Amino acid sequence: MDIWTASITLLLIMNPLGNLPIFLSVLRHIEPKRRRVVLARELIFALIIMLIFLYAGTGLLESLGLRQEAVGIAGGIILFIIALRMIFPQPGGVLGLPAGEEPFLVPLATPLISGPSLLASLILLANQSPDRMLDWTIAAVGAWLVSATVLMFSNVFLRALGQRGLNAIERLMGMILIMIAVQMFLDGIMQYVEQGALA
Numbered sequence: 686m687d688i689w690t691a692s693i694t695l696l697l698i699m700n701p702l703g704n705l706p707i708f709l710s711v712l713r714h715i716e717p718k719r720r721r722v723v724l725a726r727e728l729i730f731a732l733i734i735m736l737i738f739l740y741a742g743t744g745l746l747e748s749l750g751l752r753q754e755a756v757g758i759a760g761g762i763i764l765f766i767i768a769l770r771m772i773f774p775q776p777g778g779v780l781g782l783p784a785g786e787e788p789f790l791v792p793l794a795t796p797l798i799s800g801p802s803l804l805a806s807l808i809l810l811a812n813q814s815p816d817r818m819l820d821w822t823i824a825a826v827g828a829w830l831v832s833a834t835v836l837m838f839s840n841v842f843l844r845a846l847g848q849r850g851l852n853a854i855e856r857l858m859g860m861i862l863i864m865i866a867v868q869m870f871l872d873g874i875m876q877y878v879e880q881g882a883l884a
Contacts, residue, residue: 771859
């Protein structure tokens with residue numbers, strides 16, 4: 686796999702366009718001037734998490750006694766809870782935070798940007814070709830830059846959709862996100878069972 690192919694693959698896994706409605710929903714209670722700062726901060730956190738897992742993911746999980754499947758299962762549970770809040774809105778929004786309170790790390794940086802599938806893919810690239818870490822770093826940063834550009838212009842989509850349009854898309858994305866969360870959970874369980882059987 687070359688750098689270009691790896692970057693495109695990682696970008697597809699990050700799915701910035703698919704995450705846009707969720708980001709808009711999470712950030713809509715924050716003042717517009719502050720929204721871009723929060724988003725930039727979460728994007729930087731996501732990049733740091735990506736690079737940590739690229740270079741030290743396998744060792745980090747092993748030192749904590751965790752398996753890669755646990756990352757997928759945990760991410761699936763978190764996304765499922767977020768999806769339920771999207772379908773059945775509460776006063777505090779998707780995260781149940783007081784109006785104006787900012788999200789921190791969860792769920793924007795992880796698991797939405799640097800989700801379990803992306804982190805597992807980075808670990809896989811590092812394990813398959815540890816001599817090409819510079820290539821994988823360039824691919825990861827390139828995919829992150831494209832995703833960050835799309836998400837930083839989320840306010841354009843907010844103006845285009847309007848509040849009613851955003852509410853409708855939020856509920857639709859909540860349904861889709863529930864299916865993705867269940868699939869992530871099931872994939873983690875299946876991988877856990879398969880690895881147990883092989884052991």
